[in-house]
Amino acid sequence: MELSIIVPTFNEGGNVDELVRRIGDALGGRSFEVIFVDDSTDDTPDRVLATAQRAPFPVRLRHRESADAGLGGAVLEGFELAAARWCLVMDGDLQHPPEDIARLLDRAAAGDVDVVIASRYASGGDSRGLADATRTAVSRLSTLLTKAMFPRKLATCTDPMTGFFLVDRDAVDLSTLRPRGFKILLEILARRQLRVAEVPFSFAERYAGDSKANLRQGLRFLTQLTMLRFGRMSAFALVGGVGAIANLVIMWGLIRLGMDYLPAAIIASELTIIGNFLLLEYLVFADMRAESGRLWHRFAKSFTFNNLEAIVRIPIMAMLVEGAHVPAVLAAGLTLVAAFIVRFVFHALVVYAPRRALASQSAPEPAEVSGRRTLDA
Ligand SMILES: Nc1nc2c(ncn2[C@@H]2O[C@H](COP(=O)(O)OP(=O)(O)O)[C@@H](O)[C@H]2O)c(=O)[nH]1
Ligand SMILES: [Mg+2]
Numbered sequence: 099m100e101l102s103i104i105v106p107t108f109n110e111g112g113n114v115d116e117l118v119r120r121i122g123d124a125l126g127g128r129s130f131e132v133i134f135v136d137d138s139t140d141d142t143p144d145r146v147l148a149t150a151q152r153a154p155f156p157v158r159l160r161h162r163e164s165a166d167a168g169l170g171g172a173v174l175e176g177f178e179l180a181a182a183r184w185c186l187v188m189d190g191d192l193q194h195p196p197e198d199i200a201r202l203l204d205r206a207a208a209g210d211v212d213v214v215i216a217s218r219y220a221s222g223g224d225s226r227g228l229a230d231a232t233r234t235a236v237s238r239l240s241t242l243l244t245k246a247m248f249p250r251k252l253a254t255c256t257d258p259m260t261g262f263f264l265v266d267r268d269a270v271d272l273s274t275l276r277p278r279g280f281k282i283l284l285e286i287l288a289r290r291q292l293r294v295a296e297v298p299f300s301f302a303e304r305y306a307g308d309s310k311a312n313l314r315q316g317l318r319f320l321t322q323l324t325m326l327r328f329g330r331m332s333a334f335a336l337v338g339g340v341g342a343i344a345n346l347v348i349m350w351g352l353i354r355l356g357m358d359y360l361p362a363a364i365i366a367s368e369l370t371i372i373g374n375f376l377l378l379e380y381l382v383f384a385d386m387r388a389e390s391g392r393l394w395h396r397f398a399k400s401f402t403f404n405n406l407e408a409i410v411r412i413p414i415m416a417m418l419v420e421g422a423h424v425p426a427v428l429a430a431g432l433t434l435v436a437a438f439i440v441r442f443v444f445h446a447l448v449v450y451a452p453r454r455a456l457a458s459q460s461a462p463e464p465a466e467v468s469g470r471r472t473l474d475a
Pocket of ligand 2: 193304
């Protein structure tokens, strides 16, 4: 087998047939397979199965039931299922024209690269298929930001956010890739210096259905970028920083509304603690949530910890100021830094600890993910 084509899909029922037909027309004579890694809630899996029956080449389906499985993990799962060493990743909505695949293969055949990227931004490519001016601006800006963060690794890459690329699976250390990586190509390129070539292409309009891009995915992307560059701890710090500012703003607002400063401080702190927890949940530790038990348990631990922390930190600060005559602002700073480190360690190791590690030996192993459906047609 020369090539495995990996297509992550989320509710792309109307596109499946046309995609498979055009891939077949474009790659006639080559030996390849198509793997749909699907998280849909609609009839996409049935459409894939129906199409697979008719296709003169292997069309495989991996359907996942988990509600929150995500795009990055889907592509990773595709790599693991792939029969060929060279894997092509493309969207299922025909924004990535199958007719361009042959040019990617030809470039790889030269033998001097690990990745061939289909770029919207290389000269000769275009991104006209992006929905509107806002999407274009967001795409341009995030590309710029990403390149700035990895100036060396992305030096020869104009479009690190594309979902259309060909990669030599043997050149990638799959175990280092994190499924939280919503933009899996970026994850691949940032982990290890690879030899990259680009082929320009025209980003087309969607054939059917709607885009799944939204603000939440944008936030996830920013978190991914921060974590890739600076590690999880800095993403955690960023959330803490945003929380500190929110805390002060809320307190100021409540005082302006006529509230006494003490209750204002307490309400602001509690709201911030809850807000921070949600940001940690959905951004910083999103990839560890599934393994770490119930949401309410995590919340209870996090909430208790943060309240205890305040109760402990303030007397220690007072001791430093009154007893050791440390200037008040320095004392506040010192205790905040210490509290930050303790808080990070507590969240990483306790709140988001894998359930298996916490469970006593007598507890049953968690059940295998149910409802997986795999078909090799
Ligand atoms: N398996 C899987 N595929 C997804 C998920 N979210 C998006 N996709 C697929 O990823 C591709 C790109 O998504 P799309 O909505 O077109 O994003 P856009 O092109 O940036 O507007 C499409 O094939 C989607 O069906 C997901 O959570 N799981
Ligand atoms: Mg799309």
